[in-house]
Amino acid sequence: MAELWSQIASALASLIAVYIYSMFKDYFPNHVRGYAERYGTKLASFVYPYKQITFDEYGDERFRQSEAYADIRSYLSGSPSSTQAKRFKAHDIKDSRTLLLTMDDKEGITEEFQGIKLWWTSRMHQTRSTSYWGHPETEERRFYQLTFHQCHWDIITKSYLNHVIQEGKALAIRNRQLKLYTNGSGETWQNNRRTKWSHVIFEHPATFKTLAIDPKLKEDIINDLDKFRNGKDFYAKVGKAWKRGYLLYGPPGTGKSSMIAAMAKYLEYDIYDLELTAVKENADLRKLLIDISNKSIIVIEDIDCSLDLTGQRNKEKQRDEEDEDKKNQPIRKKAEEEEGKKSKVTLSGLLNCIDGIWSACGGERLVVFTTNYVDKLDPALIRRGRMDKPIEFSYCSFEAFKVLAKNYLDIESHHLFAKIKSLLEEIDMTPADVAENLMPTADAETCLNDLIEALEIAKEDAKKKAEEEEAKLKVVEEEKKMNEKKEDMEVNEKVDVKCNGTIGKEVEENASIST
Ligand SMILES: Nc1ncnc2c1ncn2[C@@H]1O[C@H](COP(=O)(O)OP(=O)(O)OP(=O)(O)O)[C@@H](O)[C@H]1O
Numbered sequence: 409m410a411e412l413w414s415q416i417a418s419a420l421a422s423l424i425a426v427y428i429y430s431m432f433k434d435y436f437p438n439h440v441r442g443y444a445e446r447y448g449t450k451l452a453s454f455v456y457p458y459k460q461i462t463f464d465e466y467g468d469e470r471f472r473q474s475e476a477y478a479d480i481r482s483y484l485s486g487s488p489s490s491t492q493a494k495r496f497k498a499h500d501i502k503d504s505r506t507l508l509l510t511m512d513d514k515e516g517i518t519e520e521f522q523g524i525k526l527w528w529t530s531r532m533h534q535t536r537s538t539s540y541w542g543h544p545e546t547e548e549r550r551f552y553q554l555t556f557h558q559c560h561w562d563i564i565t566k567s568y569l570n571h572v573i574q575e576g577k578a579l580a581i582r583n584r585q586l587k588l589y590t591n592g593s594g595e596t597w598q599n600n601r602r603t604k605w606s607h608v609i610f611e612h613p614a615t616f617k618t619l620a621i622d623p624k625l626k627e628d629i630i631n632d633l634d635k636f637r638n639g640k641d642f643y644a645k646v647g648k649a650w651k652r653g654y655l656l657y658g659p660p661g662t663g664k665s666s667m668i669a670a671m672a673k674y675l676e677y678d679i680y681d682l683e684l685t686a687v688k689e690n691a692d693l694r695k696l697l698i699d700i701s702n703k704s705i706i707v708i709e710d711i712d713c714s715l716d717l718t719g720q721r722n723k724e725k726q727r728d729e730e731d732e733d734k735k736n737q738p739i740r741k742k743a744e745e746e747e748g749k750k751s752k753v754t755l756s757g758l759l760n761c762i763d764g765i766w767s768a769c770g771g772e773r774l775v776v777f778t779t780n781y782v783d784k785l786d787p788a789l790i791r792r793g794r795m796d797k798p799i800e801f802s803y804c805s806f807e808a809f810k811v812l813a814k815n816y817l818d819i820e821s822h823h824l825f826a827k828i829k830s831l832l833e834e835i836d837m838t839p840a841d842v843a844e845n846l847m848p849t850a851d852a853e854t855c856l857n858d859l860i861e862a863l864e865i866a867k868e869d870a871k872k873k874a875e876e877e878e879a880k881l882k883v884v885e886e887e888k889k890m891n892e893k894k895e896d897m898e899v900n901e902k903v904d905v906k907c908n909g910t911i912g913k914e915v916e917e918n919a920s921i922s923t
């Protein structure tokens with residue numbers, strides 16, 4: 409407050425000096441006036457040694473809010489000093505998760521940066537004018553004003569303002585609602601741009617806390633994500649595009665999609681769910697990828713089903729063979745028509761986009777592939793460097809079960825846990841199935857007993873299946889043995905006939921010679 413009063417006093421003093429000078433300046437001779445003006449400026453900066461910078465809400469583009477103003481507003485709302493203000497304004501910002509509270513007009517706060525004191529005020533000027541139709545109009549101009557001692561000009565303009573803008577942007581990103589984008593539903597408009605992505609607000613409930621996987625693996629993944637997020641300088645240093653590939657593989661219902669949701673929430677990245685079958689050709693794929701913003705996860709689910717990436721070469725061979733068969737021409741035409749409708753994205757096209765020079769357009773991106781059948785994928789797609797981190801999702805372990813029990817039943821131990829542990833070691837059950845049995849329809853004990861029952865049924869089923877398989881194998885083996893025996897007997901018979909036939913002939917021949 410004392411600082412503010414001293415500012416006001418200095419401002420008043422300089423105002424009076426300027427007023428007196430403007431009244432009597434015409435009475436001074438020219439050379440005295442030159443001196444007066446030169447020393448007047450020095451005197452003014454001596455009595456009022458502060459500088460001010462204003463940031464208008466609407467810059468030169470009158471219909472678009474200035475980006476710097478929005479960043480400063482976001483910064484000031486998050487600054488610990490923001491509570492110094494008495495009156496606040498609440499803003500319902502588009503795509504923001506929370507209401508933004510900022511100081512109201514004519515309020516001010518004091519900040520400190522590297523030991524330097526500075527003042528932010530929120531101001532509003534009203535100007536009256538007459539409209540085109542002759543009506544009186546009031547125009548409001550809002551702006552933030554930053555005041556600081558003139559000796560700190562360099563630090564404020566070179567460091568402090570950068571800090572404010574960056575922090576403001578980061579805060580806005582942290583507060584924004586995550587979005588789930590998808591392609592394939594035609595073109596839409598976004599920020600006056602035509603794009604093939606359409607989006608909804610991403611609201612998946614899965615987080616790393618709810619994810620039932622081995623705790624060590626979870627920790628490893630979280631560390632990996634942290635390293636990636638903070639690795640901007642590292643990637644620049646080693647000359648790599650700032651992106652990372654994850655391959656999530658394992659049986660259905662083991663948590664691959666839930667993991668993607670948890671990753672997006674943890675990193676606060678948007679998800680771009682790329683439906684490859686809806687992309688006509690490589691050029692379209694490139695266009696889609698250029699349109700993806702930074703801080704995003706590009707997801708291609710069930711990559712083995714998305715495209716016949718592995719089978720494309722085989723198919724061409726097959727077609728060559730078909731060409732020779734002219735009788736099948738009408739059938740082939742139909743097949744070709746269907747082929748035309750299908751995606752023509754090739755493996756090399758996809759690899760170019762995730763790995764080639766196109767992948768460097770934009771940064772801070774994760775590429776995540778999921779599959780149930782990792783063996784089906786082309787090795788070129790999953791080699792290191794392309795898919796940096798392969799993660800296997802397996803059936804529910806006891807450690808994973810404990811996470812589910814904590815989340816679903818709110819228990820960390822129970823006398824039935826030992827039995828469940830031994831059953832889970834014997835039987836493959838997905839976390840999805842375990843979770844289904846833990847739905848809290850009754851008390852924890854009943855739920856755990858239900859799970860034990862389900863596990864025992866699964867064990868019985870598995871045993872029966874194994875017995876059936878064994879029986880089938882036995883039948884096949886017996887049939888094989890029988891066939892082998894049959895074949896042996898047939899061969900023996902043939903040899904006998906051949907031998908008997910030859911011996912008979914020889915006897916006949918000998919008899920004819922002797923006669
Ligand atoms: N590891 C897990 N932790 C917590 N919940 C899980 C886990 N795995 C599966 N679930 C539960 O099962 C449901 C299905 O899981 P999810 O869709 O993540 O499986 P998926 O591996 O992607 O299966 P698919 O291969 O069929 O796509 C989830 O909504 C979640 O409730």
Ligand SMILES: [Mg+2]
Binds near residue numbers: 664665666
């Ligand atoms: Mg899935």
